[in-house]
Amino acid sequence: MKKLILFALLMIACTAYSQENNKTSNKIIRLEKAALERWDHGDVNGYLELSAKNVTYFDPMLNKRMDGKERLAEYYRPLQGKIHVSAYKMIDPKVQASDSMAVLTFNLDSYVGKSVRRWNCTEVYRKQKDNTWKIIHTHWSYTKPALKP
């Protein structure tokens, strides 16, 4: 009988843990999609609002990692209103999380008219003191880029 009770308690704990993890995953994917959809409509502020002050950042247009939200804001500012992505497909998003940090990874197909740009994306989120999640690291890269010889 004791064993049965222990087993039941273990099952309840596992279910609660898994539900909590799912909740975090869903929340983070929701945050990312909301920022991405604003970006696709020309609004760079979705990602800026979601980024922490000490964010670190890679994309394939940069010579080196960029550090800090202020520099990222300067870098994004000229793009405001200039991006028009007609549709996107977020492929197989996956969240690997601890209590206070989480890494979201996915592939992205980004359509402008008939042409498609394919991306690899890594976003590291950290839970802030006010319990909101912010991006502390972003890495965008082209999926299997064809290089100049």
Added chain:
Amino acid sequence: MKKLILFALLMIACTAYSQENNKTSNKIIRLEKAALERWDHGDVNGYLELSAKNVTYFDPMLNKRMDGKERLAEYYRPLQGKIHVSAYKMIDPKVQASDSMAVLTFNLDSYVGKSVRRWNCTEVYRKQKDNTWKIIHTHWSYTKPALKP
């Protein structure tokens, strides 16, 4: 007097926290460099031993994110003994850490003879039950690649 004692205690706590953070940073950079140096001498097992079972992985040769250490081992196996990097420069490594997760980012110049390949790298580490740190996510991409038109 009370204020002075409180201030001193706060300073001690801050110093201890910062020292702990530095310790984690140094440990993670050391782990990464050791794996990288084995890689540069043709041994893919350094990175494999450092990767967790559930690792997720991007590099610019792949069509999509790769999931799991077993698949990564299959992917790396044919490279064993075939990589000969003559020198590397790890540029500005930075660790952003919580108690149980940490993201290491750096730029890498990788020399083969006189040619250099420039990389952006993200490694997400997670502390395991036995207190060792393992990579749960890797993202390698080319720095500012020149694309075919």
